[in-house]
Amino acid sequence: MTAWVFAEEIEGSPSEGSLELLSKARSHGDVTVFYVGDGSDASWTTLGNHGATKVYHLDPGDSLPSAPAAASLADLLESDGGEVVLFGAGNTDRDVAGRLAARLGKPLVAGAIDIDATDGISVTSEILGGTKAVATAITAASPALVATRPKAFAAEAVGGSAPEVVSVPVPDVGRSGAVIVERHVEASVGPDLEAAAVVVSGGRGLGSAEGFEMVDELARLLEGAVGGTRAVVDAGWVPYSYQVGQTGKTVKPNVYIACAISGAMQHVVGMKGSSTIIAINKDPDAPIFAIADLGIVGDVHTVVPQLIGALKERA
Numbered sequence: 112m113t114a115w116v117f118a119e120e121i122e123g124s125p126s127e128g129s130l131e132l133l134s135k136a137r138s139h140g141d142v143t144v145f146y147v148g149d150g151s152d153a154s155w156t157t158l159g160n161h162g163a164t165k166v167y168h169l170d171p172g173d174s175l176p177s178a179p180a181a182a183s184l185a186d187l188l189e190s191d192g193g194e195v196v197l198f199g200a201g202n203t204d205r206d207v208a209g210r211l212a213a214r215l216g217k218p219l220v221a222g223a224i225d226i227d228a229t230d231g232i233s234v235t236s237e238i239l240g241g242t243k244a245v246a247t248a249i250t251a252a253s254p255a256l257v258a259t260r261p262k263a264f265a266a267e268a269v270g271g272s273a274p275e276v277v278s279v280p281v282p283d284v285g286r287s288g289a290v291i292v293e294r295h296v297e298a299s300v301g302p303d304l305e306a307a308a309v310v311v312s313g314g315r316g317l318g319s320a321e322g323f324e325m326v327d328e329l330a331r332l333l334e335g336a337v338g339g340t341r342a343v344v345d346a347g348w349v350p351y352s353y354q355v356g357q358t359g360k361t362v363k364p365n366v367y368i369a370c371a372i373s374g375a376m377q378h379v380v381g382m383k384g385s386s387t388i389i390a391i392n393k394d395p396d397a398p399i400f401a402i403a404d405l406g407i408v409g410d411v412h413t414v415v416p417q418l419i420g421a422l423k424e425r426a
């Protein structure tokens with residue numbers, strides 16, 4: 112069986128999400144990657160190391176990649192075949208997945224956290240953010256088009272050999288051929304939120320943007336990243352890039368410290384995969400305590416300064 116993985120190049124390398132997908136795809140047999148970006152020997156080595164046996168390379172230059180990628184991928188699937196095509200949760204992944212489903216006239220199963228190909232293709236997906244239910248869909252479509260949740264699988268290099276790389280021409284997609292005229296990279300300090308081993312997040316209970324400063328300090332002392340809820344992003348206390356949750360980032364650190372966060376479902380879906388969750392909230396009935404490994408009932412303005420003090424004493 113051949114599994115396909117969609118891989119977008121981010122800052123010169125295959126996206127982390129595509130490497131996560133390769134871990135799953137290689138358990139199903141041969142893996143063909145459809146790669147969108149400049150491409151380089153280093154990228155091919157990385158893909159081979161993660162289990163890719165063949166790479167189709169599309170370099171769209173300054174064209175917005177989704178329309179040409181979907182057109183090219185549809186043609187390749189029709190000529191080469193393939194039982195399953197996996198997409199990550201990136202914006203381009205989702206855009207290409209939707210366009211491809213329309214071109215092929217096939218259903219797309221989204222929100223997948225597992226794919227089993229033992230007996231047909233069965234896809235386990237999170238329903239309502241996965242806090243209450245998961246569903247298993249058996250799809251008869253071939254290829255099965257599957258979009259996965261962020262961090263559903265762990266990226267793992269297996270030391271595979273270099274894949275065969277085939278360049279594909281950029282197809283003419285007519286009027287939908289939009290062009291990228293400028294790129295902005297958001298400045299950030301400290302560890303990457305999505306990759307950090309420790310995340311300290313703050314919620315509305317901090318009371319103000321100034322209240323957030325102690326969250327910054329605690330994260331700095333723990334060499335962690337800072338996150339927040341949508342409430343604090345909407346209040347303008349922190350930028351959107353800090354938002355954890357359904358419409359923000361998905362994090363899976365070793366330790367997640369939730370400071371004055373209620374634990375709304377839309378927040379929890381973005382952090383429930385953390386290994387250890389520590390919650391500080393003055394309300395003993397706050398829903399966050401239902402998923403916390405360690406709960407501290409107390410005023411965040413008392414508890415967090417005490418933690419900061421204790422860490423400074425240790426340093």
Ligand SMILES: Cc1cc2nc3c(=O)[nH]c(=O)nc-3n(C[C@H](O)[C@H](O)[C@H](O)COP(=O)(O)OP(=O)(O)OC[C@H]3O[C@@H](n4cnc5c(N)ncnc54)[C@H](O)[C@@H]3O)c2cc1C
Pocket residue numbers: 313314315316317339340341342343354355356357358359360370371372373374375376377378381391392393394397409410411412
């Ligand atoms: C479509 C949609 C998408 C959404 N996406 C997201 C998302 O991606 N991420 C996200 O976070 N939210 C998201 N939300 C919003 C979400 O529903 C909640 O409104 C939000 O998460 C609440 O943020 P909060 O916990 O900071 O605030 P609140 O729910 O107001 O909770 C504040 C908490 O602080 C506690 N508290 C108050 N004062 C103190 C104190 N002094 N000491 C200790 N504790 C204190 C309170 O007991 C309370 O539990 C989304 C909502 C919708 C409808």
